[in-house]
Every structure is written in structure tokens, then in C-alpha cells.
Amino acid sequence: MFAIETKQLTKTFGKNKVVDQIDLQVKSGEILGFLGRNGAGKSTFINMLTGIIQPSSGSYSLLDVQGPNDDIKKQIGVMPDYSALNASMTAMKHLKFLAAVSEKPVSDERCMDILKLVGLEEQAHKKAGKFSFGMKKKLAIAQAIIHDPQLIFLDEPTSGLDAESVIHIHQLIQQLHQQGKTIFMTSHNLDEVEKICSRIAIMKDGKIGKMGSMDELRAYYQSTITVTIKHSPIRSTHLPTLEQWLTLTGTQLEMKTSQFTIHVTSEKKIAEIIRALGKYNIDIYRVDVNEPSLEEIFLDE
Template sequence: MNVIETRDIVKRFGKVDIVKGINLKVEEGEVFGFLGRNGAGKSTFINILTGILRPTSGSFSILGEKVPNEEVKKRIGVLPDYTAFYHHMNAIAHLKYFANISGKKVTTAECLRVLKWVGLGLDANKRVGKYSFGMKKKLGLAQAIIHDPEVLFLDEPTSGLDVESAIEIQQLIIKLKEMGKTIFLTSHNLYEVEKLCNRIGIMKDGKLQKLGTIAELKAYYRSKLIVTMKHSIFPQDQEHTVIQWLNNMSEEIQREDEKTIITLEKEEQIAQIVRAFNQYKINIFRIEVDEPSLEEVFLEG
């Protein structure tokens, strides 16, 4: 079952399209990672899905229901990147207040159970203004799940946290996944994405640039080898022939007199180039082969 499905979502501010026709399906029970550089349009898109913004055009559904839909809002939980807290309240009062907004009344016992689950059981009666940044992140997660939603939108859930606190939040997300929750996650932490997500989408310039499992995207990018060769100058009478041959090998080539950088699909092509250079009496002095880093795999361009 597709829990989230968008159809040609566009969001325009003034004359500028920030989100440009996104089509996306998120399946029941998966953790879907949504990535992109700052300014790519991620926050705008997640604000559309969570009802903060309305799309300029296109449509989407959550849990099989077309949105906007007040009943659907009661079945989702949201942890925004910047969560607003009422610092004069204690954690229990805070959760009761936000659960009531979601249309569900919760007992003190239910609040204590959720607070204990996120690691705030001993601080349940402490004013939120006394909480550390990490404790507020945990309270934000408790706020998102207090009404037992089926779908969770977590926007940068570990940003700004120390390593220990980030690991604790990640472990909670894994537990939510094991409980069958569908989770839509944005993050700049690539290790976190690899650890938590079933599939990822990469957004660039308002468009969904790539979509697939982490293994699929790694395989796609890592099949591309960036080969740098230092060599002697091409023979003048054969220079045009050599350049044309290289262009047939790859569309991505950078050339200087004694240096060529070429992007290849297969390692076997390196051997083909070596044989061809020998044939044309071009001496190869050095070959360097580079595979893209994880950052390049996920956030290309």
C-alpha cells in the first residue's frame, strides 16, 4: 500500500517555482529518506505534505485519503526542524496540550509512558524551559507520537545533537520502524540515512533528481569511474583521430595538452584506452582512478 502519494506537486512563490512537479510514492512501513542541499526545496515539500502549505498545483494523498483532510491530520505525527515549546509547561502538560490539538485526549499515565519511552521519564514534571537542546528533541519526538499516528514526518531529527543524543534518537526511530510506522525522514547525516532508511529520494533545484534504495544509488554512481591520465602530447597528425575516439568512449572529458580526465562506465574501458594510446604512440606516465564519495553519491551536483 502506498501511504504517501504525490502527483505533479508544484509550489510557486511569486514567479518562482520552488517545487517543480514531484511525483513520489512511499510504501507502508518504510523509512523514506528525503535528501538535498539547502535551498533544494525539501522543507517546502515537507510543509506541503504536513499541511502547513498548500501546493500551487498537483495533488497528494496520505493513507489513501486525498489531502487536505482533517481526519488524516489526526493520523500523522510531525517533528519539524524547529519545534515550538511552551517553556512554562512541564512535559506532561505539554504533551496533553498538543495531543488535544490533534483531536485526542491523553491521560497522565499515557504521557508518562511516552516520556519514559523517549528517555524523559525522570524529567516529566520539569519545566520545558529547563530542558537541554537534546531533551527538547526527545520531547518533540514524544509530541509527534503521543496520539499514536500511523505516519511520521521527521525533519532533521538529530540536527545539532551530540553523538550520544543522536544515537539515542536513531534507536528510537528504529523502534518506531519495528512498530510498523511509516516514516518520512529528512537528514543531512549520511550515516544516519544509510542506517535507517529503506529508500531515499534526492531533491535538486525543486525536482526529484534520483530515487531508489541506497544500494541502487551507490551502484549507479560507483559504476562511474573518474580516470585522470598524465601522458605525452598527442601526435599532431593524429590528434583529431584520438580526440574523436575518446569522445566515442565518453561524453564527459576534460583535456589539457598532457592531461586527460575522462568519466567511464566500466574498468575494462581503462584497458582499451591504454591499448589505443600505445597504438597511437602516446606514452602514459600515470593513471589515477577515483570513485565518488558517499557525499557525491547522495548529494551530486
């Protein structure tokens, strides 16, 4: 089952095609990181999925229900803009209100459980107008999950938060994932996307340019792997033979007294090199593998 499926989904404003015939499938239970530079079309795409704006053409379904559909809105959670919070309402009243809108009334106990989950238990009866920036972000996340949705949209859930709060939100997202929830999240924090997302989609000029797991994106982006191995001294009688073998195994070999760097085409080659060093009774102290980061892949898009 796909939690999200779009077919040729398109949105134009006048002559400007902001979202251009996107085909996307998001499996139930995965965390999809949705990336793109400002102006790439991310917000427009999400606004179509969440029913805020209508597509110009194409179609989409959420949780196997064709959209737009008012009933499906009750089964999804959307993290609202923190600035939209009512300053005069308490955290508890915000959750009660959102649950009522979703036609899933909740008990005070459920509200307290959710506030505890996001770290706002002690602020349950405090007005949102007195909340810090970080507390407002946490309340926005609480609103998105209060009615126990199966599909959750999180827009920049950790931006502007302190390190401790970021860790807490990451743990919360992992918890939701373990419960089988599908999470569609945008973030400018590429490290967190790389760390917690099952797959990543990168949007550019209204289209999805690259999509896959980090391993798949790395394989697409990089044809060779740079490996640096620190080791015990190599006997002079073994050095010429080993150096010749390494030259045939990889490329751009750089030998030093206690380490060498080599470019190989697959991880299997790394295992072959380690076994070869073992045959020569060379101790391996450290193996460093230089793979492209999500930031490098993103900037290359």
C-alpha cells in the same frame, strides 16, 4: 498501500517554482530519507504534505486519503520546531496538549511511556524552558508520536545532539519502524540516513533527481567497483597466468607483493576472483570493496 503519494505536486511563489511537478510514492512501513541542499525545496514540499501551505497544482494523498484533509492531520505526526515549545509548560503538559489537539486524549501512563521512550522520563514535570537543546529535541519527537500516528515526519531529529542521544534516537526510529510506522525524515547527517533509511530521495532545484535504496543509488552512480585483496605470497610459477587472467576479468589491475587492486563491473566478479585465488592455494587475508558513500552521491547531484 502508499503512505504518501504525490502526482505532479507543484508550488510556485510568484514566478519562482520552488517545487516542480513531483511524483513520489512512499510505501507504508518504510523509512524514507529526504535530502537536498538548502533552497532545494524540501521544506516547501513537506509543508504541503503536512497541510501548512496549499499546492499551486498537482495532488497528494496521505494514508490513501486525498489531501488537504483536516481529518488526516489527526493520523500523522509532525516533529515541531523545538523553538516553538512553550517555556512555561512541562513535558507532560506538552504531550497532553498535543494529544488533545489531535482529538486523541491520552492517559498520564501513555505520556510517561512516551517520555521514557525518548529518554525524558525523569523530566516529565520539568518546564521546557529549563530544558537543554537535546532535551527539547527529544520532547519534539515525543510530541510527534504521542497520538500513535501511522505516518511520522521528522525534521533533523538528531542535529545538535550528543553521540549517546543520537544512538538513542536511532534506536527509537528503528522501534517505530518495527511497529509498522512510516517515517519521512530529513537530515544533514548523511551517515545516519545511509544507516537507517529504507530508501533515499535527493531533491535538487524543486525536483527529485535521484531516488532508491543505497544499493540502487550506488549502482546508478558507479559503473565499476574497486576491490583490494590482501593475500599470501603468490608462487612465481603461477604469477604470470594469474595476472593474465585478472587482466581479462577486470581493469586497472595493480599488483604488489602481498596485495592487488582491480576494478570490476559487478559483485559476481569478486566471487570469481576469490575462487580463482583458492585454486592456486592463495590465502586471502582481507577483501576491501570501495563503494561510493551517500556523501559522494549527494555531492554529485
